[in-house]
Amino acid sequence: MSTDGFFVIGATHHRAPIEVREKLSLASATADELRAELAALPGMHEFAMLSTCNRIEFYGVASHPDAVSKVSAAFCARQNFDAAEFEKIRLLLSGRDAVQHLVEVASGLDSQMIGETEIFGQVKDAYAKAQERRSTGPVLNRLFQKGFQAAKHVRTQTAITEGQVSVANVAVDLALTIFGGLANTRILLLGAGEIGEKTAKAFQSRGAAALTVASRRFERAMELATALGASAMPFEQSEARLSEFDIVVCATSAPDAVVSHAATAAAMRKRPARPLFFIDQALPRDVEPAVATLENVFLYNLDDLAKIAEENRAARAVELVKARTIAAEKAGALWQQVAAQVAALGTNRGATFAPPLAPAPQRSTE
Secondary structure (H helix, E strand, O other), rough: OOOOOEEEEEOOOOOOOOOHHHHHHHHOOHHHHHHHHHOOOEOEEEEEEEEEEOEEEEEEEEOOEEHHHHHHHHHHHHHHHHHHHHHHHOOOEEHHHHHHHHHHHOOOOOOOOOOOOOOHHHHHHHHHHHHOOOOOHHHHHHHHHHHHHHHHHHHHHHHOOOOOOHHHHHHHHHHHHHOOOOOOOEEEEEEEHHHHHHHHHHHHOEEEEEEEHHHHOOHHHHHHHHHHOOOEEEHHHHHHHHHHHHHEEEEEOOOOEOOOOOHHHHHHHHHHOOEEEEEEEOOOEOOOHHHOOOEEEEEEHHHHHHHHHHHHHHHHHHHHHHHHHHHHHHHHHHHHHHHHHHHHHHHHOOEOOOOOOOOOOOOOOO
């Protein structure tokens, strides 16, 4: 696994199922420690890290032939993940192929739900964090900024984003299948982040009226509840009050499950004839998998929702081909802009990453 130049290494939903992605998911403190370790690697000139529910990817510019191996080793060591197992599932691309991958990721073409829109903001946030930590330079700055422009072009010139392509929309459709309508359902939102908020709004747009928000930070739950016209509940009460709700949207950043099999079983004893529907959008998962074995309980995680959304992919097959053709053309032109610059780094093998002395470039508004 020896390479240099511009590369991307990581693991995605394509080869890593949700139970593996859970093990690879980086906690905030671990991510900061890993960034510091990568910055000290010999020959590592620039890098950025993208971590979402469906992927962990490291984009790097290096002049040392073993940079990729060292990134992989550092990551696996931090996560206590077997390096040989990681190599079986890893994504590894370099040069023009890595550029095209970046464009396709930002465009939503590489997502579990083809055409979903959340990933564009996630890639921009990852780039912004790398800028703030001064780990980007002339190559990554151009690749990401121009990559954003290319991604926007792909999305505006094709119909790739049309249809039910979001987790929220798929979840709402499932709920309608289970309950027939949403007007009389009671919904609990566990977690007050952006993903949960979008799902709550999707439910409200389809007729749901009784919504309760619970978050470990009660003030944040109150804030979101006010914005949604909902009520707030202390997070600590969520398991004890499960029986009061029909739909539970789970989107916390907790390191372990927050909804147990035991608590759900107790809730169902109080409401055996009424279904209980869990939408687990978290990674690591918020709901213990054994919950799905309970009678009249429906549990869908991210991979489950993606499989359902795959049915919509056939309707966009022509647009997908068109979008990938555009992405390939944009990636080829962008790689030509930086190829010589990346090749020149080979004359500086062994150099260690050093933050630029000049102020970090401003975040792109593209």
